[in-house]
Amino acid sequence: MSSYAHLLPPSWKPQVTAWLAEDTPSFDYAGFVVGEAPRTATLWGKSEGIIAGRPFFDEVFTQCGCAVEWHAEEGSRIDLSASPDGKIKIATVTGPARGLLLGERVALNTLARCSGVATQSERVVAKLRKAGYRGVLAGTRKTTPGFRLVEKYGMLVGGADGHRMDLSAMVMLKDNHVWSRGSITEAVAAAKAVAGFSVKIEVEVQSEAEADEAIAAGADVVMLDNFTGDGVKIAARSLKQRWAGKKHFLLEVSGGLREDNVEPYVCNDVDIISTSSIHQGVPHVDFSLKINH
Known part of the structure; x- marks a missing residue:
């Protein structure tokens, strides 16, 4: 290696x-x-x-x-x-x-x-592997200015995914981007117009309906933000079944997750669990x- x-x-x-x-x-x-x-x-x-x-x-x-x-x-x-x-x-x-x-x-x-x-x-x-999770644990961009390289490096050594390295690594359209542009569909279309084929587009959503809109618009990754554990399991299963064979996408779950509360979110319809708790504090x-x- x-x-x-x-x-x-x-x-x-x-x-x-x-x-x-x-x-x-x-x-x-x-x-x-x-x-x-x-x-x-x-x-x-x-x-x-x-x-x-x-x-x-x-x-x-x-x-x-x-x-x-x-x-x-x-x-x-x-x-x-x-x-x-x-x-x-x-x-x-x-x-x-x-x-x-x-x-x-x-x-x-x-x-x-x-x-x-x-x-x-x-x-x-x-902890996630013990609970049966087969997906990816990722960090976030909530890193220390000037020290990001070291913190992202530490995540990798510890077996986690570093997530996007910076704003140029992937387009992440959060609520502020969507509100500023007008809609998820318009925001994704604008991102696709400049990002090209090599840059993935992720959209943060607050509901299953917003997830459907993001997937239909062509998002590569959909982040279910601040859902409950049960809400994640229901939404993830529903989305994967509804879009099976129609659109390829990854599902990410984020929002206040820590070592002591992440287990209820374990669901293998979810591809990525992201958290700043592996590097902040x-x-x-x-x-x-x-x-x-």
């Missing part, structure tokens, strides 16, 4: 440069204190979770003149059950003392956040970096 790092665009390394510039915009006073003496540091995993974000961690330290040797794979689980002191060695970082401390906080913050997203993604995917995985004495 290819590394998830192979997904990353050419523009991602300058993002790391910007993070480092934000953290040290002028003088590195503490770096003056420790100087360039060669040192070795250990990255410790201190809470259970999925490891995600190795490329970003590596690049932070590369730009600080250090090297990283990993002792755990991307996507592997930190298991503290066999650790008497509550921590596990995840990686070894070598380089000048100043470089280690220059990159420490940026690298740890990125790894902790990315791993937290991966961990929560994996938890919700596992999720707990970080705890890591620390300690220079070896």
Whole structure:
């Protein structure tokens, strides 16, 4: 299997440069204190979770003149059950003392956040699979400005779908678009006029009747937004039966779904369950970096 790092665009390394510039915009006073003496540091995993974000961690330290040797794979689980002191060695970082401390906080913050997203993604995917769901769990575009790439990457490592990456990746016509254009049919027609054959069109709907209109207009994906669990099951079954052999479309369910309330929505007439709860406000995985004495 290819590394998830192979997904990353050419523009991602300058993002790391910007993070480092934000953290040290002028003088590195503490770096003056420790100087360039060669040192070795250990990255410790201190809470259970999925490891995600190795490329970003590596690049932070590369730009600080250090090297990283990993002792755990991307996507592997930190298991503290066999650790008497509550921590596990995840990686070894070598380089000048100043470089280690220059990159420490940026690298740890990125790894902790990315791993937290991966961990929560994996938890919700596992819960849905246990409930018998065969479809896709997806994130949303409710990501942190400037940090979207890391959060979407974490979703993928955790086994979830990243959903659309940005406004250019897919046309999503929500209630504001429809109200502004006049109708679902007019909004879909306008989108088709410019999006071309390669860009999918999704329409958010509030009722089964609106779903029928979206499907008839040629929507590729129909999102049942803020339905109840029973409402989803009834509408999804009805729509799939009524349009069988006439129009191909995917059904997505969204709206306030979380790990603790998603199970009633499990229905294999639904192709995608999307939620921001796998990346918004999720707990970080705890890591620390300690220079070896």
